Amino acid sequence: MKDLTFLKWSYSSSSSGGTYLKAENGSGSKKVYYKLPDFKQGRFSGCETAIEVIVSRLGSFLGFPVLKYMGDMSEISIDGKKYTTFVARSYNYVKSGYTAIPLITDYLTNRLSDTESALDYCRRIGLQEYLDYVFIFDYLIMNVDRHGHNIELLYDNDNNIIPSPIFDNGRALTYEYGNNVKPMQNWDFKGDITVNNFVGSIHLESNLKNVSKKYKLPRLTDEVYKKMFYGLGDVISEEHQQIIKAAIDYRYEKLLNGGIIL
Numbered sequence: 001m002k003d004l005t006f007l008k009w010s011y012s013s014s015s016s017g018g019t020y021l022k023a024e025n026g027s028g029s030k031k032v033y034y035k036l037p038d039f040k041q042g043r044f045s046g047c048e049t050a051i052e053v054i055v056s057r058l059g060s061f062l063g064f065p066v067l068k069y070m071g072d073m074s075e076i077s078i079d080g081k082k083y084t085t086f087v088a089r090s091y092n093y094v095k096s097g098y099t100a101i102p103l104i105t106d107y108l109t110n111r112l113s114d115t116e117s118a119l120d121y122c123r124r125i126g127l128q129e130y131l132d133y134v135f136i137f138d139y140l141i142m143n144v145d146r147h148g149h150n151i152e153l154l155y156d157n158d159n160n161i162i163p164s165p166i167f168d169n170g171r172a173l174t175y176e177y178g179n180n181v182k183p184m185q186n187w188d189f190k191g192d193i194t195v196n197n198f199v200g201s202i203h204l205e206s207n208l209k210n211v212s213k214k215y216k217l218p219r220l221t222d223e224v225y226k227k228m229f230y231g232l233g234d235v236i237s238e239e240h241q242q243i244i245k246a247a248i249d250y251r252y253e254k255l256l257n258g259g260i261i262l
Helices: 048-062 103-110 118-124 128-141 204-210 222-228 238-257
Strands: 021-025 032-035 070-078 081-091 099-102 152-155 161-163
Touching: 032 048, 048 070, 048 081, 048 128, 048 222, 099 103, 103 118, 103 152, 118 128, 128 204, 128 238
Parallel strands: none
Antiparallel strands: 021 032, 032 081, 070 081, 099 152, 152 161
16 A cells, blocks of 8 residues: 555546546656546546556557556545545656647647648658557557547657657546446447547547558467456456456457458
8 A cells, every 4th residue: 555645636637538636746757647546526436547557558568659557556635535546657758858749739730721630740740650559559448538638749859759658548448337347247348439539530440440551469368468457456356357358359359350450
């Protein structure tokens, strides 16, 4: 159990669903960002932070440029009241001298015209491969919230553009159920869903048509899943883990059969 009662929490202005509290501590490359699950009416109702850690481990294994998230059961304080919950954390990825700009801001400032889509803009500035990773990864984990602030562009001193690691992936997989397994039995992880995407289509499956080439990905084994769920048994039950595994396996096979990955 970690003691994080010293952190000061504030509401995230970029969250498009749920009530999410975030905090930060330290500075420079040692700055740590913390996030909490959905917090409503004085209680935590979601499992977004555990999902954040799980999909971070999955993305790293597959070779995607994801931000590394870690997490612990922690004691925190909100408005003077103490709570125990699973807190996710990540380190600052913005190097000294770099400037981070949300994609939506960069696009609206630098697009050639009102008719240049966000997808075409990203392609023009050299982000096609990065988008390929985002489209494949979001399809695999059923991420519903890739809004215009959930991708950042980093500018160095020479004005070169480097895309941010893929971050804020917690609203994915079974996030909406918390750890309530019973309603998950009716979860349709095989179908397509409407999502909040800034780039491309609002349908995850349709975005796969924008992937520029085939990617060879490592296979998912039982050992990989053990590492994905390691240390999360108190947050994600065994039955819950098996449902997540079934969803990822099904969508991975769809990517294989569709010729998106090799």
